[in-house]
Amino acid sequence: GQQLNQSPQSMFIQEGEDVSMNCTSSSIFNTWLWYKQDPGEGPVLLIALYKAGELTSNGRLTAQFGITRKDSFLNISASIPSDVGIYFCAGQREYGNKLVFGAGTILRVKS
Amino acid sequence: DADVTQTPRNRITKTGKRIMLECSQTKGHDRMYWYRQDPGLGLRLIYYSFDVKDINKGEISDGYSVSRQAQAKFSLSLESAIPNQTALYFCATSDPTGELFFGEGSRLTVL
Numbered sequence: 587g588q589q590l591n592q593s594p595q596s597m598f599i600q601e602g603e604d605v606s607m608n609c610t611s612s613s614i615f616n617t618w619l620w621y622k623q624d625p626g627e628g629p630v631l632l633i634a635l636y637k638a639g640e641l642t643s644n645g646r647l648t649a650q651f652g653i654t655r656k657d658s659f660l661n662i663s664a665s666i667p668s669d670v671g672i673y674f675c676a677g678q679r680e681y682g683n684k685l686v687f688g689a690g691t692i693l694r695v696k697s
Numbered sequence: 698d699a700d701v702t703q704t705p706r707n708r709i710t711k712t713g714k715r716i717m718l719e720c721s722q723t724k725g726h727d728r729m730y731w732y733r734q735d736p737g738l739g740l741r742l743i744y745y746s747f748d749v750k751d752i753n754k755g756e757i758s759d760g761y762s763v764s765r766q767a768q769a770k771f772s773l774s775l776e777s778a779i780p781n782q783t784a785l786y787f788c789a790t791s792d793p794t795g796e797l798f799f800g801e802g803s804r805l806t807v808l
Contacts, residue, residue, distance in 0.1 A: 592739075595737070617794070618797055619796060620743075621796075621797075624800070626801075627770050627801055627802070628701075628787050628789075628799030628800050628801050628802050629740070629787075629797075629799050630799070631796055631797070631798075634796060656759075662740035674731045674739065674740065676795075676797070678794075678795035681793060681795075682795075683792070683795065684730070684742065684745060684795070685797060687739050687740045689737065689738060690737060690739045690740075
């Protein structure tokens with residue numbers, strides 16, 4: 587079953603608001619990844635994190651690799667309608683291992 | 698052209714029928730995966746293959762089988778489809794860093 591706890595499960599926000607979501611685990615991971623799935627499409631990689639404490643940005647998106655290596659956060663600033671979709675966190679325990687996924691956060695944006 | 702191509706994109710079938718979903722990739726990756734997506738359950742791994750001679754069960758392999766015909770091709774079969782196998786199926790590829798590249802999905806409905 588799922589080994590990553592992702593929250594919140596869903597969010598319905600006003601356009602222009604900032605968004606935060608996170609992923610936690612009882613195990614240590616060496617890599618954290620954040621994916622976005624647009625409606626009707628496959629997930630696409632947004633940000634990859636490889637070092638504890640790392641803070642990485644991609645446009646309005648910022649993700650952090652937690653210091654304990656057991657969590658990661660994704661923030662979206664000034665949301666817009668095209669941010670709608672499902673966001674997944676994923677972790678890799680060691681190089682070469684397969685990924686473990688969170689259950690996803692459904693984001694809806696009200697214009 | 699997409700790097701990971703799935704066929705068919707949509708399929709409606711009846712209980713008891715045999716179904717094959719096909720996946721081909723141009724990424725040159727050794728690793729290929731089949732995932733199933735259900736609302737609220739995220740992405741669950743069905744089978745994965747780390748090279749042409751390697752096949753491994755994922756978390757929900759019962760009722761499914763796979764064939765790795767070549768480095769670029771990985772097919773998923775449902776020998777006798779049942780209604781609770783109605784879902785969105787994704788093929789993905791990766792290199793050892795773990796970053797997955799997904800296909801656009803195959804929506805299967807079993808009546």
